[in-house]
Amino acid sequence: MKDAAEVRWPRSLWAAITPPGPDLPDLTGTVEADVVVIGGGFTGLSTALHLREAGVDVVIVEAMEPGWGASGRNNGQVIPTLSRPDPDDIIAKHGAAGERFVALLRDSASTLFDLARRYQIQAEQEQTGWIQPVHSPGRIRIAERRVRQWSKFGAAVELLSRDQTRRMLGSEAWFGGFWNRSGGHINPLALSRGLARVVLERGGRIFARSAAVSFRRDNGRWVVTTDKGRVSGRALVVATNAYTGEFSKSLLPAMAHEVMPVFSWQMATQPLSEAERSTVIPGRQAMSDTHGELYFARYDARNRLVTGGAVIGPGNKPERLKAIVAARLQRLWPQIGRVEFDYVWNGYVGMTTDFLPRIHRLGPDAYGWTGCNGRAVALSIALGDELSKAVRGFPESDLALPFSEPAPLVAHGLLRRLAPLMLMVYRRRDAREIT
Numbered sequence: 406m407k408d409a410a411e412v413r414w415p416r417s418l419w420a421a422i423t424p425p426g427p428d429l430p431d432l433t434g435t436v437e438a439d440v441v442v443i444g445g446g447f448t449g450l451s452t453a454l455h456l457r458e459a460g461v462d463v464v465i466v467e468a469m470e471p472g473w474g475a476s477g478r479n480n481g482q483v484i485p486t487l488s489r490p491d492p493d494d495i496i497a498k499h500g501a502a503g504e505r506f507v508a509l510l511r512d513s514a515s516t517l518f519d520l521a522r523r524y525q526i527q528a529e530q531e532q533t534g535w536i537q538p539v540h541s542p543g544r545i546r547i548a549e550r551r552v553r554q555w556s557k558f559g560a561a562v563e564l565l566s567r568d569q570t571r572r573m574l575g576s577e578a579w580f581g582g583f584w585n586r587s588g589g590h591i592n593p594l595a596l597s598r599g600l601a602r603v604v605l606e607r608g609g610r611i612f613a614r615s616a617a618v619s620f621r622r623d624n625g626r627w628v629v630t631t632d633k634g635r636v637s638g639r640a641l642v643v644a645t646n647a648y649t650g651e652f653s654k655s656l657l658p659a660m661a662h663e664v665m666p667v668f669s670w671q672m673a674t675q676p677l678s679e680a681e682r683s684t685v686i687p688g689r690q691a692m693s694d695t696h697g698e699l700y701f702a703r704y705d706a707r708n709r710l711v712t713g714g715a716v717i718g719p720g721n722k723p724e725r726l727k728a729i730v731a732a733r734l735q736r737l738w739p740q741i742g743r744v745e746f747d748y749v750w751n752g753y754v755g756m757t758t759d760f761l762p763r764i765h766r767l768g769p770d771a772y773g774w775t776g777c778n779g780r781a782v783a784l785s786i787a788l789g790d791e792l793s794k795a796v797r798g799f800p801e802s803d804l805a806l807p808f809s810e811p812a813p814l815v816a817h818g819l820l821r822r823l824a825p826l827m828l829m830v831y832r833r834r835d836a837r838e839i840t
Contacts, residue, residue, distance in 0.1 A: 415723070417478055417750035418673040418711065419594035426471055426598035427605055432612035432634040438464040440796050441629050441636050443617045443656075444644035446476030447593075447781065448774065450600035451520075451789020452642050457607040459797060464636050465609065466629060468616035468652045472597025475647055478752030479782060480671055480711055481593045482691040482703055484535050485514040485560070485585055488778045489760040492554045498761065499807035509791065509805035511560045513783035514587040520786060521591070526599030528591045529706040535588025535691045538570050538579030543839030544695045548583040561586040574692060575684040578737045582694075590691040590703040590711075593782060612636075616652035617645075622768060640796035643773030644789075646781065647755030657773065662813035663763055664755040664775050665824045670726055671713040673705065673748040674734075677741070682708055685738045697831030699779075700733065709747070710734070717825045723749040754779050756824075758814070764788075764806050770796055772806075 440456055442449045445467030456463040467473075487495070487510065495510075496503040518532045539545050552564040565573065565582040573584075601611055615631040620641065622628075627641040643649070643657060650661030677685065686692060686702065693701035702712040714730040716722050731744040757763060757776040762784070764774040772795050774788060791805050801808075814820055 415750045416748070417594070417671065418705065418709070418748040419477055419481075419592055421748065422707070423592060423594045423598065427602050427611075429467075429470065429601075429611050429613035432466055432615035432631050432636060434634050436464060436610070436612075436634065436636040438462045438610070438636060438638045440464070440640045440642065441466065441627060441638035442642045442644055443620070443629060444646070444648075445471040445601065445611060445613070446474055446597065446644060446646065447600070447785035448644035448646070448789050448792070449642070450597065450604060451786045452644060452792045453604045453609045453611075453789075454600060454607070455790045455793035456796070457604060457609045459793065461793075461797065463609050464638065465604070465611040466615045466617050466631060466636060467611060467613050468648070470613045471601040471611065472594045475752050475754065475777065475781065476597045476785070477594035478671065478750060479593050479669070480701060480703065480713060481590045481705075481782065482535065482693060482701065483514045483517055483530075483532075483589045483591055483783045484691065484693070484780055485510055485512070485587055485783050486551070486555070486780065487760060487762075488780050491551055492558060495761070495807070501802075502805070502807040505805035506807050507558055509787050510784065511555065511558050512587075513787040514585070514589065516790070517591070517596075517783050517786045518589065521596065521599070524599070524603045526596060526603065528593075528596040528599055530589065530591045530596075531689055532587070532589040533689045533691070534584060534586045535693075536565070536570070536573060536582055536584050538565070538574060538582035538692065538694045540579060540695050540700070540835065541838050542580045545581045546839060547695055548581055551583045555585070573688055573690065574686055575740070576737050579694065584690075588691055588783075591782070592705065617656055618653045619655050627768075627771060640770035641767065641772070642792050642796060643767060643771075644792075645773075646775045646777055647753035649775060651753075657767075659811035659813050660763070660765065660773055660775055662817040663811055664757055665814075665821060666753040667756050667824050668751045669713065669754045669779070670715060670722070670749065670751045671711065672726065672730055672746050674710045674712070675745045675747055676708045677710060681741055684740050685710070696835045698828060698835055700737065702734075715828050717828050763811070764808055765811055766808055772796065
């Protein structure tokens with residue numbers, strides 16, 4: 406399984422430069438715990454850590470190793486908002502639970518950075534802020550709306566003029582923007598592996614290379630079955646997001662089929678020179694703009710620009726992407742000179758039709774969520790704390806969890822094959838002005 410996975414998902418920058426994670430056993434035989442967590446990404450690790458802080462016995466079963474999936478493959482931008490819905494949208498859909506969720510989102514970036522500091526996790530974290538520049542004059546309305554709505558909830562946000570955006574990003578390409586000072590960026594694989602170490606140090610158990618095949622309710626306990634063993638617990642958290650159906654089609658099809666697992670391509674340039682860094686995002690903020698075909702970039706600790714793109718159709722996608730994204734970077738920052746990429750990799754993003762996450766009760770003392778929509782880094786860490794409270798019996802009125810019933814998409818398999826074609830739709834929308 407691992408060899409096939411490495412062929413399908415090429416080695417990332419993060420895998421190349423991050424120290425190995427802790428040695429972890431496979432799950433064999435029968436194991437018991439108070440809480441079982443399926444998935445060793447950000448959500449699962451955060452849930453387990455918060456449970457251990459409360460003295461709760463917890464076991465994680467992970468199909469590969471912590472951070473192998475989306476948690477270790479993403480761009481590492483720490484963004485305390487959703488990709489499209491704003492506070493008013495969230496509250497209109499979920500009421501009081503939506504208000505609590507908005508507060509969780511508002512604080513989610515600081516929650517992540519504070520957690521890393523508290524446990525001295527070395528993840529190349531930089532809380533330099535997140536900028537969403539607008540790519541056409543009419544789209545300044547997006548930034549104005551976001552600043553207006555998030556300001557009502559006390560978020561550290563600011564509306565940027567075109568001149569401010571030019572100075573902060575070093576580019577004439579954008580027309581103003583939205584700045585959230587609490588955001589930033591990290592090495593996501595280092596964060597995953599650091600969280601795993603902390604969970605183990607505090608008495609949690611993690612089993613790797615142990616994909617959950619199924620789970621069931623038996624005599625008041627949840628029993629999770631893997632190829633070589635099983636683990637039971639009073640409570641259950643399913644934290645597999647876009648990879649829910651990747652290792653077992655029978656694990657939780659209703660949840661797996663309510664999101665589109667879409668490949669997200671990431672890329673890392675060769676390190677930029679000091680002169681280039683002084684004019685290209687000189688403040689080292691994370692940046693992702695208002696294009697549907699997203700333009701995004703941030704620095705890593707070695708002064709590489711970590712960016713990415715999208716491509717459809719046959720052919721050598723990494724080589725095609727190198728040409729497309731190199732031309733894009735030179736267009737955005739003419740001063741950058743020749744662009745060379747050392748790493749190109751991908752992973753799944755779990756997309757929903759309304760760009761809102763899906764959070765579910767799966768049965769007595771059982772919970773799960775999916776639908777990161779490209780915003781899982783900060784959100785997953787914060788949700789882990791809330792899910793730990795849920796399985797510890799906190800009243801629903803205290804939880805920032807807007808629950809819904811699973812709503813699988815009709816003809817999910819067909820839609821999954823057609824999903825890459827949405828890139829053409831996004832390109833048409835990106836070319837239209839907002840009036």
